Amino acid sequence: MADKKLVEAITSMEEDFAQWYTDVVKKAELIEYSTVKGCIILKPAGYALWENIQRELDRRFKETGVENVYMPMVIPEGLLQKEKDHVEGFAPEVAWVTYGGGEQLEERLCIRPTSETLFCDFYKNEIHSYRDLPKVYNQWCSVFRWEKTTRPFLRSREFLWQEGHTMHETAEDAENRTVQMLNVYADFCKEYLAIPTIRGKKTDKEKFAGAVATYTIEAMMHDGKALQSGTSHNFGDGFAKAFGIQFTGRDNKLHTPHQTSWGLSTRIIGAMIMVHGDNSGLVLPPRIAPTQVVIIPIQQKKDGVLDAARALQEKLSDFRVKLDDSDRSPGFKFAEQEMRGFPLRVEIGPKDMEAGNCVVVRRDTREKFTVAQAELHDFVEKMLDTIHNDMYERAKKHLEENIFPAVTYDEFCDAINNKPGFVKAMWCGDVECENKIKEDTTATSRCMPFNDQEPISDRCVCCGKPAKHLVYWGKAY
Amino acid sequence: MADKKLVEAITSMEEDFAQWYTDVVKKAELIEYSTVKGCIILKPAGYALWENIQRELDRRFKETGVENVYMPMVIPEGLLQKEKDHVEGFAPEVAWVTYGGGEQLEERLCIRPTSETLFCDFYKNEIHSYRDLPKVYNQWCSVFRWEKTTRPFLRSREFLWQEGHTMHETAEDAENRTVQMLNVYADFCKEYLAIPTIRGKKTDKEKFAGAVATYTIEAMMHDGKALQSGTSHNFGDGFAKAFGIQFTGRDNKLHTPHQTSWGLSTRIIGAMIMVHGDNSGLVLPPRIAPTQVVIIPIQQKKDGVLDAARALQEKLSDFRVKLDDSDRSPGFKFAEQEMRGFPLRVEIGPKDMEAGNCVVVRRDTREKFTVAQAELHDFVEKMLDTIHNDMYERAKKHLEENIFPAVTYDEFCDAINNKPGFVKAMWCGDVECENKIKEDTTATSRCMPFNDQEPISDRCVCCGKPAKHLVYWGKAY
Numbered sequence: 040m041a042d043k044k045l046v047e048a049i050t051s052m053e054e055d056f057a058q059w060y061t062d063v064v065k066k067a068e069l070i071e072y073s074t075v076k077g078c079i080i081l082k083p084a085g086y087a088l089w090e091n092i093q094r095e096l097d098r099r100f101k102e103t104g105v106e107n108v109y110m111p112m113v114i115p116e117g118l119l120q121k122e123k124d125h126v127e128g129f130a131p132e133v134a135w136v137t138y139g140g141g142e143q144l145e146e147r148l149c150i151r152p153t154s155e156t157l158f159c160d161f162y163k164n165e166i167h168s169y170r171d172l173p174k175v176y177n178q179w180c181s182v183f184r185w186e187k188t189t190r191p192f193l194r195s196r197e198f199l200w201q202e203g204h205t206m207h208e209t210a211e212d213a214e215n216r217t218v219q220m221l222n223v224y225a226d227f228c229k230e231y232l233a234i235p236t237i238r239g240k241k242t243d244k245e246k247f248a249g250a251v252a253t254y255t256i257e258a259m260m261h262d263g264k265a266l267q268s269g270t271s272h273n274f275g276d277g278f279a280k281a282f283g284i285q286f287t288g289r290d291n292k293l294h295t296p297h298q299t300s301w302g303l304s305t306r307i308i309g310a311m312i313m314v315h316g317d318n319s320g321l322v323l324p325p326r327i328a329p330t331q332v333v334i335i336p337i338q339q340k341k342d343g344v345l346d347a348a349r350a351l352q353e354k355l356s357d358f359r360v361k362l363d364d365s366d367r368s369p370g371f372k373f374a375e376q377e378m379r380g381f382p383l384r385v386e387i388g389p390k391d392m393e394a395g396n397c398v399v400v401r402r403d404t405r406e407k408f409t410v411a412q413a414e415l416h417d418f419v420e421k422m423l424d425t426i427h428n429d430m431y432e433r434a435k436k437h438l439e440e441n442i443f444p445a446v447t448y449d450e451f452c453d454a455i456n457n458k459p460g461f462v463k464a465m466w467c468g469d470v471e472c473e474n475k476i477k478e479d480t481t482a483t484s485r486c487m488p489f490n491d492q493e494p495i496s497d498r499c500v501c502c503g504k505p506a507k508h509l510v511y512w513g514k515a516y
Numbered sequence: 517m518a519d520k521k522l523v524e525a526i527t528s529m530e531e532d533f534a535q536w537y538t539d540v541v542k543k544a545e546l547i548e549y550s551t552v553k554g555c556i557i558l559k560p561a562g563y564a565l566w567e568n569i570q571r572e573l574d575r576r577f578k579e580t581g582v583e584n585v586y587m588p589m590v591i592p593e594g595l596l597q598k599e600k601d602h603v604e605g606f607a608p609e610v611a612w613v614t615y616g617g618g619e620q621l622e623e624r625l626c627i628r629p630t631s632e633t634l635f636c637d638f639y640k641n642e643i644h645s646y647r648d649l650p651k652v653y654n655q656w657c658s659v660f661r662w663e664k665t666t667r668p669f670l671r672s673r674e675f676l677w678q679e680g681h682t683m684h685e686t687a688e689d690a691e692n693r694t695v696q697m698l699n700v701y702a703d704f705c706k707e708y709l710a711i712p713t714i715r716g717k718k719t720d721k722e723k724f725a726g727a728v729a730t731y732t733i734e735a736m737m738h739d740g741k742a743l744q745s746g747t748s749h750n751f752g753d754g755f756a757k758a759f760g761i762q763f764t765g766r767d768n769k770l771h772t773p774h775q776t777s778w779g780l781s782t783r784i785i786g787a788m789i790m791v792h793g794d795n796s797g798l799v800l801p802p803r804i805a806p807t808q809v810v811i812i813p814i815q816q817k818k819d820g821v822l823d824a825a826r827a828l829q830e831k832l833s834d835f836r837v838k839l840d841d842s843d844r845s846p847g848f849k850f851a852e853q854e855m856r857g858f859p860l861r862v863e864i865g866p867k868d869m870e871a872g873n874c875v876v877v878r879r880d881t882r883e884k885f886t887v888a889q890a891e892l893h894d895f896v897e898k899m900l901d902t903i904h905n906d907m908y909e910r911a912k913k914h915l916e917e918n919i920f921p922a923v924t925y926d927e928f929c930d931a932i933n934n935k936p937g938f939v940k941a942m943w944c945g946d947v948e949c950e951n952k953i954k955e956d957t958t959a960t961s962r963c964m965p966f967n968d969q970e971p972i973s974d975r976c977v978c979c980g981k982p983a984k985h986l987v988y989w990g991k992a993y
Contacts, residue, residue, distance in 0.1 A: 071638065071641070071642070073587070073588050073634075073637075073638070074592070074595065074637055075588040075590055075591070075592060075625070075634075078588035078589075078590070079588075080585065080586070080587055080588070080638055081585055081586040082585055083583035083584065083585055083653070086583075086584050086585050086586050087583075087584070089586075090584065106560035106563075106564075107560065107563050107564070107567065108557065108558055108559055108560055108563050109557070109558040109563050109566075109658075109676065110550070110557055111550050111552040111555035111556075111557070111674055112555075112589075112627070112658055112660065112674055113552055113555070113611075113627075113660075113674070114552070115551070115552060118551065131617065131618055132617055133616075134590075134613045134615070134616040134617075134625070135613060135614065135615040135616070136611045136612060136613050136614075136627065137612065137613075137614045137615065138611070138612040138614065138624075139610075139611040139612070139662040140608065140609055140611075140662035140664065141608055141662075147615075148552070148611070150589075150590075150613065150627070157550075157552070160550075160551055161548060161550070161557055164548070165548070176560070180658075181586075181589055181657075183589065183590075185616040185617030185618075187617065197588055197589055197590070199586065
């Protein structure tokens with residue numbers, strides 16, 4: 040009965056995708072809602088995902104010369120206001136500290152919504168000569184934005200992220216770093232989370248408050264909606280000028296440095312769930328999975344079964360392996376493995392023992408394999424890679440099959456309203472067309488993709504004026 | 517000239533220990549002051565220490581069954597007020613958020629000064645049966661306390677730490693976990709930071725707001741002052757009762773669980789600096805040192821020198837090794853290695869190359885060794901352990917030699933005022949004696965040590981009434 044309850048409790052994704060998502064994050068015990076409005080609690084199974092993301096991404100950052108630092112969590116109002124576009128973008132959604140130590144503050148402090156201003160204030164005293172450049176710093180922290188509607192991982196008032204903030208001698212160096220970090224994100228999504236993404240540039244309307252250019256990786260969820268999964272911004276010298284940061288160049292003259300920032304947050308966990316999950320729950324890509332293999336003994340009270348299970352656990356100690364020897368039924372344990380998304384389960388009972396075998400079941404396809412115990416280690420090693428690759432290929436196929444070209448506005452509206460996925464269409468570059476499209480369809484421009492593609496028309500899909508850019512459009516989380 | 521400047525810039529610790537400390541944290545580039553009052557910026561060299569502490573301590577936690585979670589960074593006022601002693605302890609020093617999203621809040625939120633209340637609020641919905649116990653959760657985060665006077669690492673408004681919060685079926689389980697985690701801290705200090713500590717129990721006056729018992733590890737700085745380096749609290753069932761947390765026990769009746777919390781913060785970096793540092797700067801214990809070995813080429817423009825240095829770097833790739841091939845002078849590089857506290861430097865120049873040797877210099881003792889290149893790897897491996905052990909033994913000797921017994925109040929005042937270190941004296945258990953001692957001498961009771969020791973008198977050192985406890989007293993950071 041407990042088995043049934045566990046399975047029945049999930050809404051199917053075809054019936055109600057949003058409810059399916061909410062069910063999965065709760066039933067897989069990733070999060071709990073907090074009584075602190077708009078904030079979530081990351082439970083062990085959810086936080087372990089972030090720990091693994093952090094470890095792997097941090098390693099990749101450091102390979103490119105990134106160093107970690109830590110800045111204060113609050114920003115004095117005067118500092119936030121130094122860059123005009125930035126304060127306009129963020130002031131409406133910050134939380135203000137007005138009392139401290141029992142007294143009203145002379146100057147309000149906001150909880151950081153992002154830390155460009157703090158980094159600039161710091162760099163002002165650190166950068167004097169071209170010898171001090173580049174500065175390639177990052178911090179892992181939480182930020183706070185006063186969101187009105189929130190959803191676990193996708194949008195919450197507080198969220199965990201990393202924010203890189205760099206300063207460079209030349210505009211070219213800054214542009215290169217901006218693109219380099221976007222590529223780090225895209226590779227990380229592909230190689231660690233099995234998520235294919237589209238790399239591209241945001242339109243001016245969609246770019247970050249204060250940036251010259253924003254680059255993005257966009258992923259497609261199972262329901263065809265877009266999720267912006269990581270962004271990298273080139274600030275040019277705007278912030279640096281606003282903060283008066285200057286350095287003596289190789290020519291012995293004063294110059295203003297060029298700046299970037301880039302961030303990836305716990306949102307990516309939401310992406311992973313919505314790209315890979317199914318109607319039995321979470322499906323974790325093997326490289327991030329906190330438990331890669333769960334061993335489930337069958338008839339575990341019979342002589343020798345638990346010992347045999349422990350021997351398999353020992354054999355698999357290279358992997359993140361767990362033995363479930365609790366007194367719950369095998370059926371319950373199977374359902375739990377599926378709900379929690381562990382990539383492989385290994386079953387072993389008296390019959391398998393007699394034959395020197397065990398049974399291995401893939402979470403993603405549910406395929407069953409009878410494997411000789413002596414070959415289990417190598418089988419698991421190869422199978423984890425196979426699962427990763429298969430998950431990536433399935434997600435890639437889904438992405439590619441759900442990008443629909445549109446030349447006329449009727450085609451555009453039809454596709455965006457009736458087909459789950461992105462629409463690929465030409466655009467004149469005018470924000471008014473973006474606004475009209477958003478009003479008519481709720482879709483937004485996701486990005487102008489990097490990989491130069493043939494224009495599919497010479498006219499803007501919306502106004503019919505000459506087209507400047509090919510754009511992917513979609514409804515987004 | 518640059519070499520001289522680097523060295524001259526430190527105040528000697530005998531002249532002014534406080535200024536020496538400030539000089540070291542700045543010159544070793546661990547921190548920068550922030551324009552956000554009372555907060556510091558952890559620069560790469562400082563944050564790398566915290567990263568290493570986090571990695572090692574987290575590993576030790578997980579070995580004892582700890583799981584990591586993440587709670588919101590703000591606490592609604594009503595939640596903070598649920599436990600009477602706790603709110604009295606913390607309310608005066610919190611920062612209050614009163615506006616969010618452009619509107620005044622109906623209920624103020626404080627930035628967490630610690631998270632007992634959030635964990636209790638969470639556990640209330642998680643714990644129903646004895647099967648749900650124990651819960652052994654921890655989080656790595658930053659907290660905020662409105663301190664009036666601040667010093668880098670030792671006391672700042674925001675600081676990084678970990679806070680463990682556990683719930684147990686019985687009082688005994690909670691007490692065992694409280695002591696277990698104190699021992700994890702003490703072992704970590706000894707084995708990773710080469711810091712000897714005294715383990716003991718705080719007096720009621722000095723215990724945590726809301727705790728039944730607080731245990732502490734106390735370290736002695738080079739100037740003889742105490743630094744509380746980690747604490748572990750047994751809360752009994754006080755918070756759980758205030759929050760209405762109950763579970764069905766094995767007897768099928770309702771019970772209240774027993775709770776602990778324990779924390780260690782970036783303060784420990786301050787301890788490490790003040791236990792091991794010297795007049796040339798930082799001295800890093802080898803296991804935490806982000807750079808364990810720096811290779812400095814001599815006459816590096818001469819043929820083959822840089823290649824030889826790179827070959828040594830390759831040989832030492834098991835360790836955290838850095839090659840300094842910048843165009844600064846060797847003398848500058850030596851001074852920098854000393855200031856930054858890298859445990860070993862390896863010098864290699866044309867003469868050494870001819871002989872197949874290199875020169876290895878210990879940071880802690882400045883001893884020089886001529887080592888055959890073929891033996892360098894093994895030499896470094898052993899030497900890093902030797903340095904760790906020697907640093908620990910020196911610090912232990914310093915601690916033991918600077919604990920002074922006092923039987924009369926005159927002896928007590930004389931020792932506490934004139935000898936740098938702790939005073940060991942008997943106490944009646946009355947808070948008024950603690951208050952008088954603090955008023956007269958500024959010293960506080962550090963702890964009642966764990967290792968049962970012979971009473972040194974049967975009378976309280978302050979009031980002369982019958983003594984109940986042996987106490988270590990000291991002036992503290």
